[in-house]
Amino acid sequence: MKKFSKPTSEAELEARVKALAGQTLAQLALNIHWTVPDNLKRDKGWIGQLIEVHLGASAGNLSEPDFQNLGIELKTIPLTAQHKAKETTYVCVTPLLNNIGLSWEDSCVFHKLSRVLWLPIEADPAIAIAERRVGKGFIWSPSEQQMDELQRDWEEFMELISLGQVESITAHMGESLQIRPKAANSSVVTTGIGENGLRKQTLPRGFYLRTSFTNRILQAIVQS
Template identity: 25%
Template sequence: MILYETIDELMEKAYAAEGKTFGEIDGTGRIKNLRSKGTLGNIIEESYFGYEINSVSKPDFENLGVELKVTPFKLNKNQTYSSKERLVLNIIDYMKEHDLTFKESSFMSKAAKMLIMLYQHVPEVPISDFRIVKSFLNEFSEEDLAVMERDWEIIVSKIKSGEAHLISEADTMYLSACTKGANKSSVREQPFSPIKAKQRAFSLKTSYMTNLIRKYLTPEHMESFSMPGELKTKTVDQILEERLSPHYGKKIDVLCDEVGIKYNPNNKSMIPHLMAKLLGVKKNDIGEIEEFSKANIKFKTIGREPGGNIREHMSFTHVDFDTLLSEKWEESELYRIFSEQKYLFLIFRFEEEYKKGVKRIPYFEGIKLWNMPQEKIDGELYATWSETKKIVKEGVKLNKAGNRVNNNLPGSSFNNFCHIRSKARDGKDKILLPDGQKITKQAYWLDRHYIERILNE
């Protein structure tokens, strides 16, 4: 094994890999038979840095306290870069982790200092031609570490409560506990419950990695709404509340006037533009703010009636009928969305009761940062997906009723939680079902009564 005595010596070697393909680096010949990118890191470890592959809990370059991570990024259609996947670190030992402090944690012992080597994943290109683009030494900022410590505490608190089986990636902001195993039978014992929990590993969210990758590959950086050092002592929830609560109770047209943007209820970009202005950033969309990007926070606007009820269900992703029959639950788009994402609900309330044709201007009532509990994901959400898959496999029944075409996909009365309904430009906006029938584009929707319960908690 080659021993690197200083970090400078190690980094000099890492920088020299930039521009090289894995085929050029490979000294073992294994890449010729490699079908998966999963062992590309092993080629870097063995052929480039000259050390044997291991699965010990200590950093790869133990004498320097540096862990090596080789991870892919991709070029998006809009010419931006993003991480292709989360950065998986180490398996969580439920029986031991709860006895540690954050500084002693398996995450910190493994990832406090990482040599990250980025390669570009290009579809239809042989793995051997994937190229190392950038190498850098990553040490987390004090603010990011403060957020990650709170994330770690959330994960550990569930272990201590005997709820390791209810851990979800969406519980946390930057550091998550992703499932890690061949299948559903990959489970582990937990110390405070007889229920076995899915095997999980500490990981940096894909959204966090995307932000990190852009920092090194692009000159432009995202804008932050928090003050320097603020995240060391406050959560994102607290900062958002402090920034936005002075505006609660004001009508939306008044808020638009105060920040200098045109009030237009038909303009879908108005709300994100308004929120960005209220948070004090120059961006025109809150989705482009650094804290939201890192933590994979998406926003949803909710309109409440004077009594607090909600008139409309909440839509999410379209149903992909092309992949539905072949996909597994935990690899599905629906599972990924709710197991990984947090949602910032922007809540507006009307003062007048709804009357068809009468325009109403709501006031800004408040916000709520939410993610779907894992028991709901494994329960009602899975039931909707499973029933949809079953019906599509058997053949969707389409029945014309006047100008409408009804179907037997799970409707709003299926489980009063999640259902399928159309989400299309018009009746002509159709797609093909696997059996060749045409149907208007369908989407997954959360029931409005469930959203009401979330807001009332």
């Protein structure tokens, strides 16, 4: 597989992003001798991995931003035919233990979302996976209002978790963020805190950005 070095500056990263715009997933896969999957349900992370390789992302599954040296996180946005976010955007794993004293500024969500490279990808089911094109990416940081929204949601969720009420959290809660189970199936469990303060087995959770939040970001870019 062809290797791409990590970008050494934001300008270099932006140049690589610009070069990807308009290319199909088949073209990108051919560059690194990958096979385009027939079904993304079995290869849900394939597109993200394809883009990571071409842009030289280095963090992998770490809790740090994908471009560690630049402090920039990569997020692909699957778009509908109406150019809206097709699904929520995964941010990071929700910590269910050892949260006492954890501040917003020290959280994984804060570090992942402080500086983000958004890369739109066609996701209309009418377009074959191989023929879907990469859109125009852009680098974004939350406005003061957006950061306040994210912090407020995060703090409310973390308070519930620390009080042993993780099971009470539903996908309907949160203005910009939501917490949902993140596991291949219900047999995958992790350790959390129950209402009695004792450790218990529960489903792993993840933080996700709501589509309403990402659509506001997209709309602001279109209007700028």
